Amino acid sequence: MQQKKNNWIYRHSLSARICHWVMALSFFYLLYSGVMIFLHFPELYWGKVGFQGYPAIFKLEDWGISWEEAERLGDRRWGRNYHYLFAWIFVINGIVYLLFNGWRKAFYLKMFPKLSELSYSSLKSFLANYIKSSEKKDMSAAGYNVIQKVSYVFILFALFPFMIVSGLAQMPAFTAISPELIDLFGGRQTARTLHVICTVLMVLFFVVHLVQVFAVGVKNQVRAMITGSYERPKSELEIRK
Numbered sequence: 001m002q003q004k005k006n007n008w009i010y011r012h013s014l015s016a017r018i019c020h021w022v023m024a025l026s027f028f029y030l031l032y033s034g035v036m037i038f039l040h041f042p043e044l045y046w047g048k049v050g051f052q053g054y055p056a057i058f059k060l061e062d063w064g065i066s067w068e069e070a071e072r073l074g075d076r077r078w079g080r081n082y083h084y085l086f087a088w089i090f091v092i093n094g095i096v097y098l099l100f101n102g103w104r105k106a107f108y109l110k111m112f113p114k115l116s117e118l119s120y121s122s123l124k125s126f127l128a129n130y131i132k133s134s135e136k137k138d139m140s141a142a143g144y145n146v147i148q149k150v151s152y153v154f155i156l157f158a159l160f161p162f163m164i165v166s167g168l169a170q171m172p173a174f175t176a177i178s179p180e181l182i183d184l185f186g187g188r189q190t191a192r193t194l195h196v197i198c199t200v201l202m203v204l205f206f207v208v209h210l211v212q213v214f215a216v217g218v219k220n221q222v223r224a225m226i227t228g229s230y231e232r233p234k235s236e237l238e239i240r241k
């Protein structure tokens, strides 16, 4: 992390900033178009088979929205066009991000928690401090705290790749050349159901991410993601004195 002025730090590289906003835009469109596709077929199944009338593991009807109503709300044609477009933007953006950042040791030091940070006693004292003092919520200005690290690593290296693989398993053009992918999931319906479950996990992550951004100072956080420069909060400077 490069020092700028005494209370300013250069927090995000240009490539990280561009990739972040491209990812945010693609996530928005993938989610919106995914919901449009789902509404057109508002039931989920497990295994190889799934059709209206077949035993489903999830039915939107059970939540008060009938199949006909859902179909009216959704738009599979529009959804598919945008989902496929942004799926590739999302994948290419992820590759570009890793090409720019994945070769740097500093990237892994910044993103991955140390084993010592994951010990029970260290997590307990971190959470106790975090809950006790709102002032100290800004302590992670120069780097990520352990909870951020765990959630970013989980989303970047587990959820994102899983979304791509379960997405590919639903693409007839891809499974025609690689049918083993469907077998790996135990059926296209399972791949689709897991894709939707991970969508819900991502939405939860996104909500927590937004709450955290607001909790530690939305202006400073968003400015850092646009310009790269982050103003270290007074509380952190005092703690370091």
Ligand code: HEM
Binding pocket: 027, 030, 031, 033, 034, 035, 037, 038, 039, 041, 080, 083, 087, 088, 090, 091, 163, 164, 165, 166, 167, 168, 170, 171, 192, 195, 196, 199, 202
């Ligand atoms: C990361 C963000 C993503 C989100 C939030 C998301 C969400 C969704 C949702 C909610 C559906 C509807 C499921 C259904 O009812 O069939 C869907 C379908 C699908 N997704 Fe994604 N998805 C994402 C990324 C991807 C990626 C990266 C790919 C491709 C590599 C992909 C490929 C597909 C395919 C092929 C379908 C089935 C579309 C169809 O029935 O024609 N998705 N997605």
